[in-house]
Amino acid sequence: MRIGYGLRLEQTQKLIMTPELRQAITILQLSALELSTFVDQQLLENPLLEVVEDSAAGSNAEKENESGQSEQRTDSDSTWDMDWEEYFQRQEERITREYEPDPSQKNRLEPFVAMAPTLQEYLLEQLHVQKLTVPVKYMEYIIGNLDNNGYLELTLESIAKELKISIEMAEKSLNIVQGLDPLGVGARSLEECLRLQLPLIPKAPAKMSEFLKHLEDLAAGRIQRIAAQMQITTAEVQKLADWVRQLDPKPGRRFSESGEIRYIVPDVVIEEIAGEFIILVNDITVPRLGINQAYRKALSQSGEDETRKFVEQRLNSAAWLIRSIEQRRTTLYKVANAIVKRQAEFLRKGVRYLHPLNLKDIAEEVGVHESTVSRATANKYVQTPRGIFEFKFFFASGIKNEQGVTTEGIKQVLKDLIAGESSKAPFSDQKLSELLKEKGMEISRRTVAKYRDELGIPSTALRKRY
Template identity: 80%
Template sequence: MRMGYGLRLEQTQKLIMTPELRQAITILQFSALELSSFVDEQLMENPLLEVVEENASSANSETEKENATQNSEEHNEAENTWDMDWEEYFQRQEERVTREYEPGSSETKRMEPFVATAPTLQEHLLEQLHVQKLSIPVNQVEYIIGNLDDNGYLELPLEEIAREQGIPVASAGKALSIVQSFDPLGVGARNLEECLRLQLPLIPDAPAHMSEFLRHLEDLAAGRLQRIATQMKVSTPEVQALADWVRKLDPKPGRRFSGSSEVRYIVPDVVVEEIEGQFIILVNDITVPRLGINQAYRTALSQNKEDDTRKFVEQKLNSAAWLIRSIEQRRTTLYKVANALVNRQEEFLRRGVRYLRPLTLKDIADEIGVHESTVSRATSNKYVQTPRGIFEFKFFFASGIKNEPGVTTEGIKQALKNLIASENPKAPYSDQKLSELLKEKEMEISRRTVAKYRDELGIPSTALRKRY
């Protein structure tokens, strides 16, 4: 074999990812809130970008220069009027507040509506602590409160708390007892049994065997009711009655309060409304301001002859124009995808989950004439509000069952839930029986698949569902 150096011409095709193309792809993946934050950052960085008011495009002018001058004059008048309105507004507010809270005022007293953050578990406990008269230092109790997890449990052993605080173990135990007496009952527990036992005062009419029954929580979780009945020397129905009482208690009392993982509110990116039997699609871009190009910089671009200044303005102008184009392209793509989904899943929107059709990214991509990756990016981390509720876009891409082209896993799960809800609790269906009943509904799946879907739905097995 001969080796050596040489030159040759070769023609190949390459896809070059320009910064503009990367930005367009990134914008397509943004949710409504993420896009709003991104636009705010761009408004700070690019002086050529400006927010266009909705009524600004309604004015017609003969020339672009006259239009820019008119907008500038209106802007100055608006600023002056705005300042005067704010002064008058604050003056009215001060007069009204003084009048409402003035002693002997005949007007109805009312408080302004405020949006307040819900207290955390630690804040709720500290508030109770600071109104207590304690025989031990407050910092010992505060230390325990600060080490509670989100569920309200204390994971640190008393020995470690005593060592960290430099106090006897008995003092740490006394501080823990104070925390366990606070609302909600069950906080400060070191395990599930202690948590439930602390809540027994909440059910004064509970059976006498309840305290003893709490020692058998592991057997209860495993469904070994007959074993519990034998050890407690009671009947199996009595054990089930005790289990019903336990379900009234809260195994995670700290979850009632806000924490670091606060509830995340969903802002739908697309809204689907049914009007006179027709589904109307609206892309939710209310949170994103309308963008335009600052006319003053356009004039500077045509007049300025300096290379550096002109180059800077040209660069920012191109960046602004591409951003506006990318946002509009995102809006168009979202609308096309949502429209295709509504057309394919119209039966679901009208009749429910049972009629959700199997669908893939490729189906939508072929219909709107784009690549699958574009559909994937357009639907990633986005939500759609429908008459059936708010769903993630991925929900509509339901997987189908082999040899059953019109049946989806979501439809089977819904049918499975309905069957179990209507069963006789004294003789619940087995997984094999559920498989046979689903076959009668033209949903042919195996017993193992039934067990898999039942586990995903959080439905216990036949033995655990049985009532004696």
Template identity: 45%
Template sequence: MANGLGLIIEQTNKLIISPQIYQALEIMQLALPELLEYINNELMENPLLEVVEGYEQGLEPEDFPLEEQIIEQQQEKEDQWLDSIVGEVLREEKDNWTVNNKYEKDSVPIEGQWLDNNNLVDYLTEQLRFIENSWKLTKQELETAQFIIGNLDSNGYLTLSVEELAQILKISEDEVLKALKIVQQFDPPGVGARDLKECLKLQFPLLPHCPPKMEQFLDHLDDLAVGYYKKIAQALGVSVQEVKNMGELLKLLDPKPGSRFDRSSDIKYIIPDATIKKIDNEYFVLVNETDIPRLSINERYKKTLRELDDQEIRKFVREKVNSGLNLIKCIENRRSTIHDVLEEIIRRQKDFLDHGMSALKPLTMREVAEVVGIHESTVSRVSANKYIDTPRGVFPIKCFFAGSIGREKEVTAERIKEDLKRFIAEEDCTKPYSDQKLAELFAKEGIQIARRTIAKYREELRIPSSTLRKKTCK
């Protein structure tokens, strides 16, 4: 059968997301800080959008009495008169206030006078520049040390091996090691290490008294973490007390010397998207609208649309009007959807608001979506990266969607963790509960849970085993 070209007409159904729907989905997913940034960008790009002034007070020109309007007009006239007087003075004295360029050239700029201690790379580079002449570093040593500084991670550890550095820079490994030792003498102590053992070893000079077997002690860090003091003592030929003393000395050292320069862990402030208020034993949802500016379409451009004959301008104005109206509609739709979803969540999780995390009930997004009458993915967008301010504190919305544990359909993982912390807090530290004993305590309260599940949640809470809890008991 011969192949040929031809035209075939087919009718198919396809789901096409229009720009308006895509914008609505995007705005629905944005948290409040991101929404404010999005609105600011739209205000800069769309000249027809404007912020309604005095929205928070809800005041309109008709609200002012006639006498107050007259007083305002008089004040405006006085302000204009004062502005004209000040302008004349400024013009007369302009020559006297002009700064002589000679002094500008001789002055030293303030910027860059002080070292920015919030950047590890800049901090080390400044130290390298400072010792460049006094240590008589060669150009190669300087460039190698600078390359090493640029390959340190946020904790101050070297991310490349000596062999890899030698291959990249096309120099010998001895030359790399020489430059590395220069960097390792910089502040903070321990910077430039290739592993934890080397990092701690570089900080030994800081210890008031360093035991002779301290370096060998670093070979047993894994045993130290689980509390095998006798095993370490036998390996080093010292007493158990000496092992504990060396462990206390290690606590004086910093395993992450570069972490204090890492700004990724800075405090990030949360703006809740909604607030829950309790009034007469009832909870009400208040969506945060105080931070969101009220938008409207500029009437001047609407008039331009009716009067201008230029088709290009009319088309541009029409597109911007439609874009602005769609944005206003999307913001209102976001507000109403968040309100409806949170109302259903609060209705289901009222016990949590009354009694705390242990009263949190299993809840899925599908259950909320069916009641509100929206798709499950819309509930997911409403919950994404958003927080809610409740009488019990600020929580992410997603924390209200909790799954059940195995056969216990009415028990959540959060409740298991809360009860687990309570049991361990009440135990006798000289006879701590084993995971099996904890499972039996849950069984007495009517919750059937396996020992391995107890161990899983205990590890998630970073609670040590009963053996380690007994060793740390004082």
């Protein structure tokens, strides 16, 4: 074998990941809220981008798409193919047709979304309107150390040491915090949290206070042990447990965390009208983009090549962004439409009729790669007549022996079986496995236990009522 140097010509084809293509892929993966934030950032970075009114967004986007087809150039020093003067002329014609707002609506209030207060904000608001004999800063310190569930992880000794006060003063400050709404905040244990909430159920049995000492046994299902220690019947123990379930073990979780978003904006809305499903891509949070007219003069100037080149670069960047957003909308619509065709039964009848589906099925129908479908559905939600779901919910897997049944469908049947069982003789996992097999869903006892745990359904012993 001879080894040496040599020159050889070779012709190959390969995909080049250009900045524009990378940007298009990034935009495809963004949810509606993320895309809105991304567009806001682009508006700050590119002076040629501007927000246009919705009344002209449709015609403007169409013309941008038409002109964007010839925005490519052969190399970095060649002339640009897009006729920007013609583009600006079209924009001027569009501006003259824009709808002028009604002067009578000048003082109309715009809708807005207010964030829910945090637990600390809610408690401090109550604290600052009370007449206190204890310095407010002591309670503020305690409130600032509550966790998201409303519990206090500090001891009275550590509070007294940090604030340089007596144990008695620290305890008095804590009692004031524990008297604020919601009851249960400031507790140092689950038992104390529930005990603070007892005034909320004035008709509770007298033995409730003693019953709260047995929470560990209750969680482990040791009903008979509690009955023996309290010298009551097992039926009375379960009635006391029913009273406890009326209390909130995490009183702080109903409040938002700092910077938390407590709502979901669906990226796609599916509605059934006259027996047909209508698909709407929800891009209402994304501003409509256009090209700033003020830069037309820069293009018409001759002798300022650097300025013209800068403007042309920004123009092409803006046009590519607008086209990428439109491409995202089109891809998202096609993917949603393909899913609706496959999951129409679920949309009409419920989760039991959810069919097995994978990315490859949708990719083949839409005519794109599986990775494109994956990016288009990542971290996105769809609003349906059955509720709001993540897109990945529709890509359900089926069991081996019954390809027409999904995991979610089996869980739904499992919930129905348990809901119809006798409380005095609940089904065991083995019995549930046999009942599912009779319905054509052959899964093992271990799988039944796994699905039951995922549904948050307790074991047979904990479901039994005496």
